[in-house]
Amino acid sequence: MKVLWLCNIMLPAYAKVHGIEYSPREGWLSGCFDKITRDKKSDREIELGVCFPATGAIASSKEVIDDVTYYGFIEDLEHPEKYDDSIELRLKEIVDDFKPDVLHIFGTEFPHTLAMLKVFGKPERVLLGIQGICGKIAEEYMADIPEEVQKNSTFRDRLKSDSILQQREKYFVRARRETESIRLVGNITGRTAFDKEETARINPDARYYKMNETMRSSFYEGKWEEKGAIPHSIFIPQGDYPLKGFHFMLKAMPEILSKYPDAHLYVAGNNIIGRGKSKYPYFLRASAYGKYIKYLISSNKLKKKVTMVGMLNEEGMKEQFLKSSVFVCPSVVENSPNSLAEAMLLGMPVVAARVGGIPSLIQGNKECQFFEKGDVKGLAEAILQIWDEPVIAAVYGDNARKRALVTHDPEINYKRLLEIYRDIEIRTAEK
Structure with a gap:
């Protein structure tokens, strides 16, 4: 054929x-x-x-x-x-x-x-x-x-x-x-x-x-462990346009930091707030959404609490998953995000917006913590619950991994x- x-x-x-x-x-x-x-x-x-x-x-x-x-x-x-x-x-x-x-x-x-x-x-x-x-x-x-x-x-x-x-x-x-x-x-x-x-x-x-x-082959090997992760580190896979919900995550950070002052956010994908590898100064490359993100970082005093890790290859993504304490998908619409599947395969604690096709892939209160689309307070509370109850969070990760190993x-x-x-x-x- x-x-x-x-x-x-x-x-x-x-x-x-x-x-x-x-x-x-x-x-x-x-x-x-x-x-x-x-x-x-x-x-x-x-x-x-x-x-x-x-x-x-x-x-x-x-x-x-x-x-x-x-x-x-x-x-x-x-x-x-x-x-x-x-x-x-x-x-x-x-x-x-x-x-x-x-x-x-x-x-x-x-x-x-x-x-x-x-x-x-x-x-x-x-x-x-x-x-x-x-x-x-x-x-x-x-x-x-x-x-x-x-x-x-x-x-x-x-x-x-x-x-x-x-x-x-x-x-x-x-x-x-x-x-x-x-x-x-x-x-x-x-x-x-x-x-x-x-x-x-x-x-x-x-x-x-x-x-x-x-999924990519390396994500079927190895498993997330709390002891190998940076305490209270949050990972989102991209944030270069509004749909991906980076701004919701930044708005949730003050409440998270009030309970866990060492919390830190890591963001992969295109860097819309810094120079990166470009030869042009930021003011020439800045998008309106990038400027809004910079404003939220500044107004919420998050400059030392956000790291843009840039575009990552397969090995880089896996490493970032494994050293983060929670994976967050704050998008307002998704069908079946690969990043979520990869996090599940590694057995990571997951927080995700209950949108689009995500409920077909992962079950709330068993394999992840859900929050409703655009609900900043709900997002913060879901992350705090993961960190407040690490044993339950690890069980969620194990459950998600079992499901993902069948699904994928x-x-x-x-x-x-x-x-x-x-x-x-x-x-x-x-x-």
Whole structure:
């Protein structure tokens, strides 16, 4: 069976061969890829092709590495709200060359999804994997930040046409394209009640397959222990735009610090409040949301209580998880965040907002402490409860780990993926 993957990123397996720096995002893709390619070609049920956005010569290349066929195509990932018709020509070349029995598209966030669906033209042979839901992201984007912050625009925002209001509008544009894409497919895979409900609302005729994700391999090894963690350290995986709830965490810190003065917040991802590795001064790079975050840090006297750890690779993320005393997901909407899954696999104490697909992944008062979306006091209380009752917190972590080891079991998920591919192939052959 020939299966063509349409991915949002260059897979690490390809990047490593060429000595190219690769994105740490979408780590579960590598987990899935490793299972498919572990066998000799003669023993594989799947003949795999992978196409991905690229630049330079790779964008028009075809290359076979370890019996996997790779294709590049050019796309402006910096402006995913813009649709360029020319991408369709390259994607048609790829489809005509590989001739897939099944087309597996990972995500709806980028223009290449709709472009590929237009040129492929066989909805019954398409499996669309749902990651985030752009429509819900657009609706929730502002995350209760003050109206004056929403309307603010910095030099950087004006230069890039990327104010907070413009960022939200871009998600609405992407949401319209996402809706069109979902309507053009016959098969959808997801893993939460949230994504099932949202996709059924758009395309009730599509067949929905539940399939869980396999995480990056290192997160299946080792386990969080309180003695190995920095006391009263909080870790959030990113905070570069309002949706992720960084501002809620900062507002919760004073109450947390009143009881635990040594509490400290660590934030991964893009650093929106400091210079980082940029050659440009901060005032030229500052976004309106970044300025708001700096204001909250200053007004709450948190300068020595917040550390931006930057973009972390797989090893760096695992290390940060293990040395933090609690993982917090304060987002106002999520479907199935990889960072939550990784924290669960390591058995960390977890505090999470009860939003989107998260309740499908983890159970409150058994595997985590929930708080309601945007409830700063509830967030602080949930973290304090974890620290006040370390034995219970450790039990929650153990329970979460047991669940995650089943949910994200590589062998189970690989077998399920093959089942789905076979089912699509059989049903299309019958027509």
